[in-house]
Amino acid sequence: MGLLDATGDRHTIRNFTEPLALIGAIAASGFRRFATYRQATVASLATNIMFGFLRTYVLLAVASGGIVAGYSGSQLVTYVWIGQGLLGVVMLWGWSDLADRIRSGDIVTDLLRPIHPVLNYLAADLGRAGYAMIFRFVPPMLVGALFFDLYLPVDAITYPLFLLSTLLAVVVCFACRYLVQASAYWLLDHRGVTMAWLFFSGMLGGLYFPIRFLPDWAAALIWFATPGPSFLQAPMDVLIERDGLPVRFGMIAVQVIWAVVLIWLCRVVQRRAERKLVIQGG
Amino acid sequence: MAETLRVYLKLIAAQGRAQASYRTSFWLDLAGSTVVVGADLLTVLVIFSRVPTLAGFAIKETLILFGLALTSFSLADLIVGNIEKIRIYVRMGSLDTVMIRPLSVLAQLLCADVGFRRAGRIVYAAAVLVVATGYAGIDWTPERVAMVVIAPIAGAAFFCGFFVATSTVAFWWIESGEIANSLTYGGRDFTSYPITVYSGWFRKIFAFGLGFAFVAYYPGLLLLGKQDPLGGPSWLGWLSPLVSAAVLGLAAFIWRFGVRHYRSTGS
Numbered sequence: 001m002g003l004l005d006a007t008g009d010r011h012t013i014r015n016f017t018e019p020l021a022l023i024g025a026i027a028a029s030g031f032r033r034f035a036t037y038r039q040a041t042v043a044s045l046a047t048n049i050m051f052g053f054l055r056t057y058v059l060l061a062v063a064s065g066g067i068v069a070g071y072s073g074s075q076l077v078t079y080v081w082i083g084q085g086l087l088g089v090v091m092l093w094g095w096s097d098l099a100d101r102i103r104s105g106d107i108v109t110d111l112l113r114p115i116h117p118v119l120n121y122l123a124a125d126l127g128r129a130g131y132a133m134i135f136r137f138v139p140p141m142l143v144g145a146l147f148f149d150l151y152l153p154v155d156a157i158t159y160p161l162f163l164l165s166t167l168l169a170v171v172v173c174f175a176c177r178y179l180v181q182a183s184a185y186w187l188l189d190h191r192g193v194t195m196a197w198l199f200f201s202g203m204l205g206g207l208y209f210p211i212r213f214l215p216d217w218a219a220a221l222i223w224f225a226t227p228g229p230s231f232l233q234a235p236m237d238v239l240i241e242r243d244g245l246p247v248r249f250g251m252i253a254v255q256v257i258w259a260v261v262l263i264w265l266c267r268v269v270q271r272r273a274e275r276k277l278v279i280q281g282g
Numbered sequence: 283m284a285e286t287l288r289v290y291l292k293l294i295a296a297q298g299r300a301q302a303s304y305r306t307s308f309w310l311d312l313a314g315s316t317v318v319v320g321a322d323l324l325t326v327l328v329i330f331s332r333v334p335t336l337a338g339f340a341i342k343e344t345l346i347l348f349g350l351a352l353t354s355f356s357l358a359d360l361i362v363g364n365i366e367k368i369r370i371y372v373r374m375g376s377l378d379t380v381m382i383r384p385l386s387v388l389a390q391l392l393c394a395d396v397g398f399r400r401a402g403r404i405v406y407a408a409a410v411l412v413v414a415t416g417y418a419g420i421d422w423t424p425e426r427v428a429m430v431v432i433a434p435i436a437g438a439a440f441f442c443g444f445f446v447a448t449s450t451v452a453f454w455w456i457e458s459g460e461i462a463n464s465l466t467y468g469g470r471d472f473t474s475y476p477i478t479v480y481s482g483w484f485r486k487i488f489a490f491g492l493g494f495a496f497v498a499y500y501p502g503l504l505l506l507g508k509q510d511p512l513g514g515p516s517w518l519g520w521l522s523p524l525v526s527a528a529v530l531g532l533a534a535f536i537w538r539f540g541v542r543h544y545r546s547t548g549s
Contacts, residue, residue, distance in 0.1 A: 039455075040460070043460035043461050044460055046461045046464050047460050047461070047463065047464035047468075050464040050465070050468040051464070051468060051471070053484055054468060054471050054472060054480075057479050057480045057481065057484065058329070058336075058475055058479055061336050061337045061479045062332060062336065065333065068332050068333065069332060187306065188304070189304045191310070192308075192309070192310020192313070193310065195310065195313075195317070196310070196317070199317050199320070199321055202321060203321050203324065208321055208322075208324075208325040209325050209328050209329060213328050213329070213331070213332055214328060214331075215331075
């Protein structure tokens with residue numbers, strides 16, 4: 001039938017440094033792109049800080065009687081501010097590049113590039129996350145530290161574990177966003193799907209309240225059956241040392257599994273979409 | 283006057299048809315926007331599954347405040363929610379086309395995208411308020427019946443004014459939209475909980491400086507017949523329509539000032 005399969009044979013890797021350099025270059029462009037949105041960064045920071053205050057006060061009132069669900073007051077405060085910082089790093093909300101490009105038909109240029117679209121967008125997203133780690137994560141943490149007593153990690157290993165967990169969180173969150181936006185291949189207006197994402201991501205990610213506030217069975221179900229905790233709750237729990245070291249490693253293992261499964265799913269969906277894609281316009 | 287009204291109604295009807303033409307998305311939107319606010323309610327319920335009282339308020343008392351705040355906000359969001367998009371109008375220069383028409387600029391913007399898809403929220407918010415009042419076992423007196431009607435309307439007026447006032451900043455700073463949102467949405471979250479949760483300068487600014495305590499907290503205390511833990515007199519709830527009127531007046535003033543100082547993007 002002569003179907004055009006844009007992701008068909010694209011991987012003529014001559015050596016390993018070549019694709020790595022390519023990914024590096026795309027990531028750097030992602031970093032630079034977001035570095036130019038200065039006003040937007042300031043505006044988002046203001047929102048994160050505002051909600052940081054609101055949630056801190058509520059959770060402090062919750063913890064006024066002592067330990068709640070294994071968290072102390074200062075751990076909960078830290079939890080809130082990490083959450084507000086990571087929100088911009090994993091970029092839970094506000095990314096619509098893929099859906100916009102599918103709608104406008106610009107996606108066709110992405111399909112012609114000598115790199116798989118999933119890898120292309122992932123690389124750019126990692127660069128963006130690097131930028132956000134400096135300009136979206138650090139400022140809310142500083143504000144939180146200035147106004148409240150934050151919990152300082154005891155184990156030295158917590159810091160590298162947190163960075164690893166955050167990296168995995170970015171990958172898992174990216175894959176989820178990619179899948180949500182890829183629905184635009186089938187639906188011309190994907191706002192409904194985006195709404196569902198808004199709800200489930202914040203709730204299952206542990207943004208509004210720690211997942212462990214729920215009964216044990218519900219928390220376990222969310223942890224293992226949904227990717228939610230892997231893109232927010234995991235790095236937060238790792239940094240505030242809610243559990244012993246084995247459990248923290250376990251969380252990271254769950255993240256790894258979700259990252260692999262979801263990226264694979266992205267590739268499957270992308271392939272399916274390309275089979276039926278009709279580029280609009282002339 | 284009747285002629286002008288007919289034009290607005292036509293604009294709104296056209297919007298409704300346009301939104302309904304993407305059927306699947308419209309229904310998903312309607313369901314989605316209702317579910318999204320469900321997250322806040324779920325948060326309150328989860329929190330109270332862990333503690334019996336929050337800053338001196340039991341769950342049934344907190345739910346009254348939550349219901350009042352949500353109903354007020356949802357009403358305001360349906361009416362003036364579209365004003366958030368003013369930054370897009372300013373950036374694209376499409377505000378110019380709105381300004382040369384012989385109709386009010388603000389009214390046109392509000393008609394440009396009536397949030398039919400947000401209508402589900404009002405039904406949901408009203409349901410929360412009704413269930414909360416039933417659950418709290420309010421001792422209904424004539425003045426409390428009056429209050430339960432007045433408070434959401436006054437609260438909606440308050441949020442309408444707040445939406446318009448904060449969105450006006452976009453005339454000077456286009457990217458301000460999110461900061462405006464952080465104040466309005468943050469304000470909604472602030473009023474959803476008793477103000478005794480907050481403390482220090484933060485409470486002073488939001489509860490009294492910006493007036494958010496008069497949206498749900500004081501009217502709620504009056505409904506519950508509860509003594510204010512902060513020592514305020516019980517009649518403070520009756521001030522809420524006055525506070526809303528003041529906010530509306532201020533918003534109108536800021537809006538006019540903004541429109542008068544609007545410079546087109548020129549591109």
